[in-house]
Amino acid sequence: MQYRTDPKSGNRLSVLGYGCMRFTRRGGMIDQAKAEKEMAYAIEQGVNYFDTAYIYPGNETAVGKFLAKGYRDKVYLATKLPHYLVKNIEGAEKMFREELRRLQTDHIDYYLMHMLTDIGGWERMCAMGIREWIAEKKASGQIRQIGFSYHGGTQGFLQILKAYDWEFCQIQFNYMDEHSQAGLTGLKAAAEMGMPVIIMEPLRGGRLAGGLPKPAAEIFQESGYDRSPAEWGLRWIFDHPEVSVVLSGMNAMEQIEENVRIAEEAQPGCMSQEEQAVISKVREKIAEVTKVPCTGCGYCMPCPAGVDIPVCFRCYNVRFSDGWFNGIREYFMCTTLRNNQTNASKCVGCGRCEKHCPQSIPIRKELKNVAKTMERLPYKIARKVAKIVKF
Structure with a gap:
């Protein structure tokens, strides 16, 4: 496994992180035994960054049960405060305490303001006293590193970067989103500020792995390279030296094995001009047929009218x-x-x-x-x- 040093804390983070949003479910409930087996295997392979969130149904609890079995000190744990559900600082405190309880821990290594979309969300939290709250939690050691995850335009991202002394950030980045959301511009700006950048949705919720339109998949198949679409997508991200950790929502041993191998092999600058040209052709084919850029994250759910x-x-x-x-x-x-x-x-x-x-x-x-x-x-x-x- 390759590691990147977090310049803010000195932590050595595995370039492949475990996204805990997509655990296998049976009858609506997380398959705890299967999830634990997969997480344990990932740790054995060197993965040491685990990401979850307050709003992922059952996920913090599942991760907490697993980590309590002797794994807590083996990983850097990340979770998030859903600022959009917080009405006052007392609400933030209540949610944070609930997260510690679910995760069976006394501290969070990497804590994020979840899903900021513009500077307004952060300013609203500041008006509630979130700066002082963060300072208190950091002083007590309950929060080690503070950051934010972002879904919005590039300019909004740059504004938020400069609005606080952030210690890391998390952005959506893949070969279809190179110039949308925070994008390449945001990635480079954060890195220039010495900030670790965590990547989410590297394969757009799996659409860039098993959900490619046939014309796009055929381009990969006929490229002369023996790679899966998932490997193409991950290698494209690892090609960027500004990337610290790439999160993958792995829920099968085969996925973990493949992703670990890619994370061990892919280096910044690993993509040749010929390989970049293949990606460009695939990007064009996908754009031709994709009607709705939904990643399947489920933040829109539940629908009051019952629409999935x-x-x-x-x-x-x-x-x-x-x-x-x-x-x-x-x-x-x-x-x-x-x-x-x-x-x-x-x-x-x-x-x-x-x-x-x-x-x-x-x-x-x-x-x-x-x-x-x-x-x-x-x-x-x-x-x-x-x-x-x-x-």
């Missing part, structure tokens, strides 16, 4: 990347063949979801497009048949 928003968008994109039949079939199976249907036409236009979308997707507008495209006559007929046979 990430699933609707995923199936909608499949309709254009993998063909009409595959898209409609997946949409029908995932939204309609269930006790409580979750299809796009259930949207009532309340807009609650849009306040939480890291990608700033006009969700209500796109759900109308999904319903219009996916819920045509063949879908309606299948839906009636399903009711008759009581699926």
Whole structure:
């Protein structure tokens, strides 16, 4: 495993971090035994940065149970304060104490203000007294390093960088987001300030691994390189010397094995001009067919009207990347063949979801497009048949 030294703390961080958002679930509950086996294996392979969050259902508790079995001192633990749920500093304190309880620890190594989207969110927290609260927690040792995760435009990111003496930051960065969100400009700016940069969504929630449109996947297959789409995506990120840690939401041993190998081999500057050209061609093909840039993070959920928003968008994109039949079939199976249907036409236009979308997707507008495209006559007929046979 390769490591990068955090210039702010001196910590040696593994270049591959464990994103704890996507643990395997059984019946809606995290498969604790499977998750623990995977996390233990990752640590054995040298992974020492683990990332979770207050709002990830059950994840902090799952991580805490695992770390309590003798692993806490083997990792740097990161979690987050959902500032958008905080009404006052007492609320922040309550959430923080709950996180310590869930994680079964007395301190957080890397603590983030979760999902800032512009300077306004930070200014609101400052008005509540968050600066003083952070200073108190750092003085007590309960928070070791303070940072923020970001989903917004480049200029907003640069403003937040300069608004406080941050010790690290976390941004979405992949070959499809090189010039969106904080982007390459933000990555370089943070690195120039001596700040470790943690990368999230390196494969856009898996879409750049197993969800590529066929024309894009064929470019990789015909490139002459024996690599999976996931390896292409991760190598592209590791090529940037400004990157400190790349988070991967691993939930299978095969994923961990592959990602560890890539993290051991890929170096800054490892991508040749020929390889960069392959990525450029793939990027063009993906852009041609992707209708909604949803990563499946689920921050928009739950929907008060019962719409499964990430699933609707995923199936909608499949309709254009993998063909009409595959898209409609997946949409029908995932939204309609269930006790409580979750299809796009259930949207009532309340807009609650849009306040939480890291990608700033006009969700209500796109759900109308999904319903219009996916819920045509063949879908309606299948839906009636399903009711008759009581699926």
